[in-house]
Amino acid sequence: MAVAKLGTVVLDCPDPLALATFYAGLLGGTPSASEDGSWVHLEGDGGAPLAFQEAPGHVPPQWPSGEDSQQFHLDLMVEDLDAAEQEVLTLGAKPLDVEDRGRGWRVFADPAGHPFCLCAC
Known part of the structure; x- marks a missing residue:
């Protein structure tokens, strides 16, 4: 029996919206950003969930x-x-x-x- 199931694959990056936009062009879906822009997830791409997290020192x-x-x-x-x-x-x-x-x-x-x-x- 599995202990967990995969939720979201999160990529650290310096600019979450820019990277989410790149992957939206590649995989489909629409970027949806948090209010402060430090977290963006890709909605409606139909694949494994992807999100992008701001990491200034990436x-x-x-x-x-x-x-x-x-x-x-x-x-x-x-x-x-x-x-x-x-x-x-x-x-x-x-x-x-x-x-x-x-x-x-x-x-x-x-x-x-x-x-x-x-x-x-």
């Missing part, structure tokens, strides 16, 4: 690095890797590992530096 993970942890990453399933790559770059993602076109995934960083993978369905 230091993005270094990828790839054997010395530092990447902390975590999101695997996002897509139908067309090439089309999805163009979309995430337009939204503001940075390519981290996209050179190997023969495999079924490509690695990017969101605008706050969190790594995520686009993975072929």
Whole structure:
């Protein structure tokens, strides 16, 4: 028997609304901010709940690095890797590992530096 169930995945970042807007463009949904703007969650995206928390001293993970942890990453399933790559770059993602076109995934960083993978369905 499980002790708990996953509620929300929360990403620390310097600008919660900006990062929520990036993920809304990528996953769908609408950003909804707390009154002071330090917390934003994505409403209506239909996937696992995502929220974004202000962390003024946020230091993005270094990828790839054997010395530092990447902390975590999101695997996002897509139908067309090439089309999805163009979309995430337009939204503001940075390519981290996209050179190997023969495999079924490509690695990017969101605008706050969190790594995520686009993975072929």
